[in-house]
Amino acid sequence: MTTPLEARRIVVLSPHLDDAVFSVGASIARAVREGTDILVVTAFAGVPGSANESGSWDRSVGFAHEGEAAVARRREDAVASGILGAVPVWLPFREEQYGEEATDDAIWAAIAPHLSGADAILVPGFPLDHADHRRLARMTLSRVDVRTRLGLYVEQPYATWADGPPRAGVLSQWVDEDVAWRPVPALGRDRRRKWRACLAYRSQLRRMLRDSPNLPWRVGRYERRAGGESVAWTSSRTVHR
Ligand SMILES: [Zn+2]
Numbered sequence: 001m002t003t004p005l006e007a008r009r010i011v012v013l014s015p016h017l018d019d020a021v022f023s024v025g026a027s028i029a030r031a032v033r034e035g036t037d038i039l040v041v042t043a044f045a046g047v048p049g050s051a052n053e054s055g056s057w058d059r060s061v062g063f064a065h066e067g068e069a070a071v072a073r074r075r076e077d078a079v080a081s082g083i084l085g086a087v088p089v090w091l092p093f094r095e096e097q098y099g100e101e102a103t104d105d106a107i108w109a110a111i112a113p114h115l116s117g118a119d120a121i122l123v124p125g126f127p128l129d130h131a132d133h134r135r136l137a138r139m140t141l142s143r144v145d146v147r148t149r150l151g152l153y154v155e156q157p158y159a160t161w162a163d164g165p166p167r168a169g170v171l172s173q174w175v176d177e178d179v180a181w182r183p184v185p186a187l188g189r190d191r192r193r194k195w196r197a198c199l200a201y202r203s204q205l206r207r208m209l210r211d212s213p214n215l216p217w218r219v220g221r222y223e224r225r226a227g228g229e230s231v232a233w234t235s236s237r238t239v240h241r
Contacts, residue, residue: 007119025194026186032085045090046070055097080200125152126166183227
């Protein structure tokens with residue numbers, strides 16, 4: 001099997017502004033270095049024009065209004081994407097903290113045009129503890145063309161709190177139980193570029209480090225043990241409807 005990361009164009013689906021970079025930033029850096037176009041599509045990138053009061057998470061990191069949080073967090077994502085050489089796309093859907101009312105059909109209609117011409121798609125795969133992450137993964141697995149190369153990525157930092165190694169779990173309706181997560185080869189400079197990009201998410205890191213000061217160490221240890229960032233590549237054999 002050829003490595004799908006050597007494709008010409010890959011779309012990484014990110015639930016929120018930071019998930020893709022925290023989870024597969026080094027893989028993105030490596031792919032870009034090797035000439036692949038990487039589009040990072042963030043589904044729940046918020047509503048910049050909103051004057052609504054901020055949701056619980058956004059309030060906890062110091063934003064008073066929904067729009068203020070969306071603008072600041074998109075700006076952070078633009079900086080991180082620039083460091084990695086990826087192109088960011090932000091869709092105006094709300095995170096769970098705001099009780100997004102858009103249907104899956106409406107969200108998918110906004111995602112689908114960005115997938116055209118993609119040689120591979122990456123989507124969150126494990127542990128899918130967050131409702132928005134599960135929603136995006138389920139939506140993609142149930143709707144994407146079965147011939148598309150689909151990679152399920154291990155989500156950071158969530159995986160460091162998960163019990164045991166990655167598994168199909170809530171995706172077992174679509175993916176064989178024996179689908180295998182494998183480390184994505186990356187060089188030291190790809191990993192360093194990832195960490196530089198992660199630092200761009202200042203508002204998020206402030207809160208994460210307050211809750212869990214040793215978080216970067218935990219993620220680093222997880223990835224060292226796994227041999228790197230992990231992706232399970234599915235094929236039409238392993239994905240069923
Ligand atoms: Zn997230």
